[in-house]
Amino acid sequence: MKLPETQVAVLEAASANEPRTVESLSEDLDRKPESITRAAFELADEGLLDVSESIDESVSLTEEGRTYLEDGLPEVRLYEAAIDAGGDDDPVQMGQVIGASGLEGGAVDIALSNFARKGYGGIDSGEITANPDAGGDDPEATALESIAGGDADLVTEDTLDQLERRGLIERSERTVRSVQLTDEGVTALMEGVEVAEEVDRLTSEMLTSGEWRDVEFSEYNVAADAPEIEGGRHHPLRSMAERVKDVLVGMGFSEMQGPHADAEFWINDCLFMPQDHPARTHWDQFGLDVPPMQDLPEDVRERVEAAHREGVGEDGEGYHSPWGEDMARQIDLRGHTTSLSARYLSGIAEGDLEPPQRFFSIEKAYRNDEIDSTHLLEFFQIEGWVMADDLSVRDLMGTFTEFYEQFGITDLRFKPTYNPYTEPSFELFGEHPVTGEVVEIGNSGIFRPEMLEPLDVDCDVMAWGLALERLMMLVTGAEDIRDVHGTLVDLDYLRTEEVRY
Numbered sequence: 001m002k003l004p005e006t007q008v009a010v011l012e013a014a015s016a017n018e019p020r021t022v023e024s025l026s027e028d029l030d031r032k033p034e035s036i037t038r039a040a041f042e043l044a045d046e047g048l049l050d051v052s053e054s055i056d057e058s059v060s061l062t063e064e065g066r067t068y069l070e071d072g073l074p075e076v077r078l079y080e081a082a083i084d085a086g087g088d089d090d091p092v093q094m095g096q097v098i099g100a101s102g103l104e105g106g107a108v109d110i111a112l113s114n115f116a117r118k119g120y121g122g123i124d125s126g127e128i129t130a131n132p133d134a135g136g137d138d139p140e141a142t143a144l145e146s147i148a149g150g151d152a153d154l155v156t157e158d159t160l161d162q163l164e165r166r167g168l169i170e171r172s173e174r175t176v177r178s179v180q181l182t183d184e185g186v187t188a189l190m191e192g193v194e195v196a197e198e199v200d201r202l203t204s205e206m207l208t209s210g211e212w213r214d215v216e217f218s219e220y221n222v223a224a225d226a227p228e229i230e231g232g233r234h235h236p237l238r239s240m241a242e243r244v245k246d247v248l249v250g251m252g253f254s255e256m257q258g259p260h261a262d263a264e265f266w267i268n269d270c271l272f273m274p275q276d277h278p279a280r281t282h283w284d285q286f287g288l289d290v291p292p293m294q295d296l297p298e299d300v301r302e303r304v305e306a307a308h309r310e311g312v313g314e315d316g317e318g319y320h321s322p323w324g325e326d327m328a329r330q331i332d333l334r335g336h337t338t339s340l341s342a343r344y345l346s347g348i349a350e351g352d353l354e355p356p357q358r359f360f361s362i363e364k365a366y367r368n369d370e371i372d373s374t375h376l377l378e379f380f381q382i383e384g385w386v387m388a389d390d391l392s393v394r395d396l397m398g399t400f401t402e403f404y405e406q407f408g409i410t411d412l413r414f415k416p417t418y419n420p421y422t423e424p425s426f427e428l429f430g431e432h433p434v435t436g437e438v439v440e441i442g443n444s445g446i447f448r449p450e451m452l453e454p455l456d457v458d459c460d461v462m463a464w465g466l467a468l469e470r471l472m473m474l475v476t477g478a479e480d481i482r483d484v485h486g487t488l489v490d491l492d493y494l495r496t497e498e499v500r501y
């Protein structure tokens, strides 16, 4: 009889007297379990082998379980501390016993609830008593040791259930396949089996040489186990950015581009932010230790300086605050992408622009913020502006309503705010779908003449900076930004998050 190579190997390694697992064959024959499984099923189809399946349950300690294995269960530590303090004779102060036990934080609550459940003693008005008869081996502690030592079968089902409820162990099931020779298989082996030339994929060489005519092709077994393959894919936040881009392009906007590290001139000075403005100290903007920006357009620089010193228009006052070129040329990581808007409005990016114009960017901004559930040190800002002859706050609100509707967000709220470069200014808020909390999602306004005139723009410009991550939180219901973006994100989330469209 002629059989493909792997089938011959499996047949020869299988025994008629005792089942052998696919894993052990895979090790002995140095072939992948999935090819052994495939060969085994093919041999079973031929009647040469029996394949049997059983479920193997494995138990392992979770991180918390391992901690308790080392340090002792919290309730046992509490009990021991209570006994040491004489709690088996008279009630003792709880604070004192907890202190002596060395338990801290959440472990204290865990200790107290299990202490009561296990009848280790009583707790009453801040005092604790220990039941002297309760000492001895704690079955859960013993079970943790057995499981760690690979003897999970010594542990009773009840204890396993209890440990699983406490989150101290993880149980997983897996199918174990074993093979055994049938009588027909034994006969075939005695009569002799040979390796047949069989291929599992067609190559271009086979096609050109004509060899494909003479070989035998193995059949596909779509039921065979195969390793999971994680293909590359876009980060969910990147997909969200792409979607926002599509929406804005659909609304007639063009994309802006520009440097992440830029002169403070474009980040702050053009935005009529005085050089002694608190946001310019390095507390929330990252300054870079690099040579200053050389090429600032001289005419724009002069007009910006004049706006800062004397103001703009007849009633202009300016800040009269110190203004120096050194600071304007200093390079920072941009704290907002409004630096791009300043570059585009000034004409240095695309030349002079005639109204109407619409521009956007979805790019990173960097701030030295305190990291928490809604802040990272860098985030994606959805920057945008519209230039036209006559714009009002209604246009701004209408644009936001239309934009956010495309993401199913219809309950926008607006709150007046202050920006040095816009008047009036509005913050935007949306409701978080899970927590119901009202979350800030952006900031906006109509650029002031003190910003526009030095940039030589003589019509209206409304503008905004929205946070992509916050939009993502409202769309996905994520409650912590760190679950979506950054080093703490769960890989499974990145692999399996559905594409939202």
Ligand SMILES: N[C@@H](Cc1ccccc1)C(=O)O
Pocket: 335, 336, 337, 338, 419, 422, 443, 444, 445, 463, 464, 465, 466
């Ligand atoms: N630069 C502002 C956003 C903004 C842009 C344009 C106009 C008004 C506000 C921020 O980072 O919060």
